[in-house]
Amino acid sequence: xxxxxxxxxxxxxxxxxxxxxxxxxxxxxxxxxxxxxxxxxxxxxxxxxxxxxxxxxxxxxxxxxxxxxxxxxxxxxxxxxxxxxxxxxxxxxxxxxxxxxxxxxxxxxxxxxxxxxxxxxxxxxxxxxxxxxxxxxxxxxxxxxxxxxxxxxxxxxxxxxxxxxxxxxxxxxxxxxxxxxxxxxxxxxxxxxxxxxxxxxxxxxxxxxxxxxxxxxxxxxxxxxxxxxxxxxxxxxxxxxxxxxxxxxxxxxxxxxxxxxxxxxxxxxxxxxxxxxxxxxxxxxxxxxxxxxxxxxxx
Amino acid sequence: xxxxxxxxxxxxxxxxxxxxxxxxxxxxxxxxxxxxxxxxxxxxxxxxxxxxxxxxxxxxxxxxxxxxxxxxxxxxxxxxxxxxxxxxxxxxxxxxxxxxxxxxxxxxxxxxxxxxxxxxxxxxxxxxxxxxxxxxxxxxxxxxxxxxxxxxxxxxxxxxxxxxxxxxxxxxxxxxxxxxxxxxxxxxxxxxxxxxxxxxxxxxxxxxxxxxxxxxxxxxxxxxxxxxxxxxxxxxxxxxxxxxxxxxxxxxxxxxxxxxxxxxxxxxxxxxxxxxxxxxxxxxxxxxxxxxxxxxxxx
Numbered sequence: 001x002x003x004x005x006x007x008x009x010x011x012x013x014x015x016x017x018x019x020x021x022x023x024x025x026x027x028x029x030x031x032x033x034x035x036x037x038x039x040x041x042x043x044x045x046x047x048x049x050x051x052x053x054x055x056x057x058x059x060x061x062x063x064x065x066x067x068x069x070x071x072x073x074x075x076x077x078x079x080x081x082x083x084x085x086x087x088x089x090x091x092x093x094x095x096x097x098x099x100x101x102x103x104x105x106x107x108x109x110x111x112x113x114x115x116x117x118x119x120x121x122x123x124x125x126x127x128x129x130x131x132x133x134x135x136x137x138x139x140x141x142x143x144x145x146x147x148x149x150x151x152x153x154x155x156x157x158x159x160x161x162x163x164x165x166x167x168x169x170x171x172x173x174x175x176x177x178x179x180x181x182x183x184x185x186x187x188x189x190x191x192x193x194x195x196x197x198x199x200x201x202x203x204x205x206x207x208x209x210x211x212x213x214x215x216x217x218x219x220x221x222x223x224x225x226x227x228x229x230x231x232x233x234x235x236x237x238x239x240x241x242x243x244x245x246x247x248x249x250x251x252x253x254x255x256x257x258x259x260x261x262x263x264x265x266x267x268x269x270x271x272x273x274x275x276x277x278x279x280x281x282x283x284x285x286x287x288x289x290x291x292x293x294x295x296x297x298x299x
Numbered sequence: 300x301x302x303x304x305x306x307x308x309x310x311x312x313x314x315x316x317x318x319x320x321x322x323x324x325x326x327x328x329x330x331x332x333x334x335x336x337x338x339x340x341x342x343x344x345x346x347x348x349x350x351x352x353x354x355x356x357x358x359x360x361x362x363x364x365x366x367x368x369x370x371x372x373x374x375x376x377x378x379x380x381x382x383x384x385x386x387x388x389x390x391x392x393x394x395x396x397x398x399x400x401x402x403x404x405x406x407x408x409x410x411x412x413x414x415x416x417x418x419x420x421x422x423x424x425x426x427x428x429x430x431x432x433x434x435x436x437x438x439x440x441x442x443x444x445x446x447x448x449x450x451x452x453x454x455x456x457x458x459x460x461x462x463x464x465x466x467x468x469x470x471x472x473x474x475x476x477x478x479x480x481x482x483x484x485x486x487x488x489x490x491x492x493x494x495x496x497x498x499x500x501x502x503x504x505x506x507x508x509x510x511x512x513x514x515x516x517x518x519x520x521x522x523x524x525x526x527x528x529x530x531x532x533x534x535x536x537x538x539x540x541x542x543x544x545x546x547x548x549x550x551x552x553x554x555x556x557x558x559x560x561x562x563x564x565x566x567x568x569x570x571x572x573x574x575x576x577x578x579x580x581x582x583x584x585x586x587x588x589x590x591x592x593x594x595x596x597x598x
């Protein structure tokens with residue numbers, strides 16, 4: 001299997017769904033433009049791809065859950081818009097383009113983020129398999145999913161992690177706080193994306209547990225790699241200003257342990273992620289290859 | 300019936316539910332404090348009260364839907380925190396207290412709003428009637444509710460209205476734009492709150508339609524009255540700086556039509572709201588009295 005092709009195919013499904021969903025401009029036009037500017041700014045759709053892959057590994061057809069998987073990208077996009085704001089990380093560049101508030105101003109950027117977050121929950125209620133009789137995704141599964149995603153992306157998850165990240169700036173790096181930031185700011189939503197596929201497939205508990213551990217490990221690895229890329233990556237490749245974590249005094253893995261230990265840690269986490277997949281046979285190969293692919297990413 | 304007592308009793312139910320829900324501080328502590336600061340700053344719980352009343356009018360026991368009704372207050376509170384930000388309406392005072400960002404700073408205020416909005420959707424999935432067998436609220440009703448609330452509070456509703464409000468500042472007042480702002484910024488979520496009760500009660504379409512019109516009319520009246528109070532109210536009574544709409548060049552009803560016409564309009568809207576309730580007998584008296592009560596409010 002060519003994992004790059006596999007990912008591309010899933011990205012196409014997501015982009016296609018999102019394009020159709022947002023095909024008609026609405027009033028106020030500037031809100032529509034600000035929302036779609038960031039949503040179609042070249043995101044890699046990693047969270048939706050993970051949800052589709054996990055659903056497929058559990059025996060489902062990815063097309064069934066396109067609304068629910070795509071909603072994860074709306075949440076991710078809103079979080080980037082708000083994180084980039086002047087009062088937060090104050091970033092000018094994202095995915096090689098000016099950040100949302102640089103184009104639309106702070107007020108519209110905040111509102112575009114709010115609107116994307118709200119729309120994500122509406123999108124989760126949409127059925128792709130529209131015929132009532134043949135619905136593969138039950139109302140019960142949708143309710144469970146919404147609970148899961150709200151938990152992982154709110155005060156007890158992503159927003160909590162981002163808050164800790166902001167208040168820990170310029171503080172002496174320290175293990176417990178760093179772990180809190182990584183777990184909540186990044187890993188929680190990635191873990192929930194993997195779990196989303198399993199929840200929607202109605203999979204049994206032992207499989208859900210394995211996928212949960214897989215998701216947690218690649219989620220943590222993802223953030224450690226992000227921290228490494230901020231040190232070693234080039235602005236042109238990253239699409240955002242490299243070295244900005246150090247400049248802001250962010251509490252990162254390399255800041256606490258050094259770059260070599262950080263690389264070792266990211267490899268260990270990816271190994272652990274792959275190792276919990278041993279209860280699956282070859283059907284989980286996409287998840288294994290995805291973990292290795294994320295380890296090697298350059299942006 | 301004493302409507303003030305009726306409202307107080309419902310407010311107590313909501314406050315009690317919210318107090319218990321947020322009884323345990325979580326980490327990061329400052330996020331917990333910022334969220335609860337605004338949530339317990341003396342809000343009148345009008346949207347939850349409307350949902351409980353509408354559910355009761357449709358024959359239900361309000362206690363069944365406390366999570367879903369309370370979630371509306373989280374959405375309202377988040378919208379106030381974000382609206383008050385320096386880049387938006389830049390307000391220092393709300394309900395007689397410093398606004399959220401005045402206490403916690405802009406970054407935490409934005410995050411507290413994000414967390415409240417996200418938590419609202421989790422709260423909507425919570426069942427008050429915990430025994431699975433005896434659940435009065437179906438998963439299907441929860442999914443329909445989440446769709447409804449997300450639609451009314453997002454890009455096509457409240458956030459869209461707030462965006463139009465911001466971009467229309469200092470522009471020549473004009474009927475179509477003013478109606479768009481009132482409808483979406485305020486009326487949409489109030490209408491959805493009334494509908495929420497009916498949706499959760501699984502009521503029939505003719506009743507849902509009447510309650511929809513009632514909600515729309517009192518929602519519009521609510522905003523016209525808000526505009527009037529900004530001109531005529533005292534800062535001490537309002538709990539926010541009076542006259543600030545004029546100062547900011549906001550597009551308001553009095554700005555376009557004058558204060559007398561605005562008063563007449565609010566009375567007409569309340570009359571219309573009461574008149575669509577004619578399909579009910581005395582069971583809808585609380586809704587009738589609520590409409591009259593809102594007309595006479597001083598803050």
